[in-house]
Amino acid sequence: MRTWWPDGAKHGAAKARPEVGDIIGHDFKPWRVMEVRDSPLREGESTWHKPYMLHLRPAHLDTWRTAMDEDIHGRVVGMRWPILGEHYPVCVKCGDLTPCREIVATETAARSAENATRFETAGVCPACEEVVTHRQQSVTWQENVVAILGPAVTFHLRNKCFWGAYEYEQKWSREYPDRPLRFHCGGDLVNHGDGTYECSREGDCPGPTARHRLWSICSDCCVPRPRHCEPGPNATNRIQPQLLHPQESSDA
Numbered sequence: 284m285r286t287w288w289p290d291g292a293k294h295g296a297a298k299a300r301p302e303v304g305d306i307i308g309h310d311f312k313p314w315r316v317m318e319v320r321d322s323p324l325r326e327g328e329s330t331w332h333k334p335y336m337l338h339l340r341p342a343h344l345d346t347w348r349t350a351m352d353e354d355i356h357g358r359v360v361g362m363r364w365p366i367l368g369e370h371y372p373v374c375v376k377c378g379d380l381t382p383c384r385e386i387v388a389t390e391t392a393a394r395s396a397e398n399a400t401r402f403e404t405a406g407v408c409p410a411c412e413e414v415v416t417h418r419q420q421s422v423t424w425q426e427n428v429v430a431i432l433g434p435a436v437t438f439h440l441r442n443k444c445f446w447g448a449y450e451y452e453q454k455w456s457r458e459y460p461d462r463p464l465r466f467h468c469g470g471d472l473v474n475h476g477d478g479t480y481e482c483s484r485e486g487d488c489p490g491p492t493a494r495h496r497l498w499s500i501c502s503d504c505c506v507p508r509p510r511h512c513e514p515g516p517n518a519t520n521r522i523q524p525q526l527l528h529p530q531e532s533s534d535a
Contacts, residue, residue: 287311287387289380290372292365300335301364306342308365311379313342314355322358332361342367402427405434410447415439422448422465428458449494468493 288294289308301307305316318338324330340346340354367380374383382390401409408415409429415421420440427433429451438448449466456464470484472495482488482495 287382289313289365289367290382292367292371294365296366297363298366299332299361299363300359301337301366305364306367306369306371307339308367308371308380309339311384313367313371313373313380314339315342315344315346317346317354330360334358334360399430399433402430402436403433406437408437408439408444408447409451410438410444413439424451424455426455426459428455463487463489464493465489466493468495470495 289311292308298305300319301316303316303319306313307316308314316337317340318336320336322334322336324334328334335358336356337359338354338356340351344351344353372381373379374381374386377383377385401407401412406415407413408421415437421437422440423435423437425435427436429436436451438444438451440448452464452466456462456467466489468482468484468488470482470488472488472491473481474491475481480491482491
């Protein structure tokens with residue numbers, strides 16, 4: 284889903300921390316910044332962005348009063364605010380900043396319907412809309428979470444289709460949160476020059492080609508690099524999965 288951005292606000296002029304007096308677009312309405320003040324980190328909180336408290340007032344109301352019922356207050360961490368000028372376009376029908384909620388909803392529904400048609404034909408990659416042959420590397424999900432009651436979903440594993448598969452898995456994982464993932468791993472990956480890799484998630488790692496939280500190369504065998512340090516899909520994980528019941532190993 285695309286992030287809403289009001290007409291008349293330039294992306295290049297967006298601010299991570301607005302200033303008092305700025306008019307920002309928020310929730311389809313224009314708001315004037317009345318106060319900005321630092322906020323301390325909460326217990327256990329870690330962020331690159333410095334938190335702050337924001338006091339906003341509807342842009343058309345008086346600014347000389349210290350407080351009004353329509354004001355809103357909130358704590359902000361890591362936002363980019365669209366900055367509007369004193370003159371900004373609004374929808375005549377509903378009063379929202381443009382594009383308004385109704386227009387956004389209509390466009391979103393149209394995009395969703397168009398996107399769903401890509402998932403209605405078995406054996407056709409939704410990313411490129413080409414047939415997946417048995418000679419091509421591919422990945423298949425039996426569950427179709429885009430076109431309900433649709434066929435199994437198959438993507439090519441080539442570069443131009445990979446991100447389509449990656450995004451589909453994100454949608455799929457929300458419907459099946461207990462299933463193992465293929466392209467996502469929350470562990471820390473270390474690649475080695477001998478074609479092996481290590482992951483902090485050990486046996487739960489789907490492989491070195493999955494997207495990891497952190498990625499690095501081994502300082503012993505890869506610095507300075509004597510060889511290519513990016514293991515392929517069939518590379519070996521140096522850290523073997525731990526047995527849940529060690530006593531069972533003697534029975535094997």
